[in-house]
Amino acid sequence: MSSNVLDTLYSIILDRISNKKEGSYTVKLLEKGKPYIARKVGEEATEVIVASLSEGRERFISEVADLIYHLFVLMAVEGVKPEDVYEELKRRMK
Structure with a gap:
């Protein structure tokens, strides 16, 4: 993934x-608040684990995409940009 x-x-x-786009799933998550979003990240992480162990490659890919999306929503709520994470990853590669 690029x-x-x-x-x-x-x-x-x-x-x-x-912009609070009407009908947006992201907006619905935001309305439920940070604790809910954090729990969704945990739920999606669990689904990634289950998919990797028993549900095949396509399901695994789908669940990883869900996890990344929910992580990004939580990052946005926390004010963390992808660049912040990229920099941390670069720092760890030394």
Whole structure:
């Protein structure tokens, strides 16, 4: 996955936060609050584990995408940009 895709996803999430697009799943998550979003991240992480152990490659890919999306929503709520995470990962590669 290209970081461009991730950056675009994050930009869309920020737009949903700013513009409260009607019917948006992101807006619905935000309305439920940070604790709910954090629990969704945990739920999606569990689904990634289950998919990796018993549900096949396609399901695993789908669940990883769900996890990344929910992580990005939580990051946006926390004010953490993808670049912040990229920099941390770069720091760890030394």
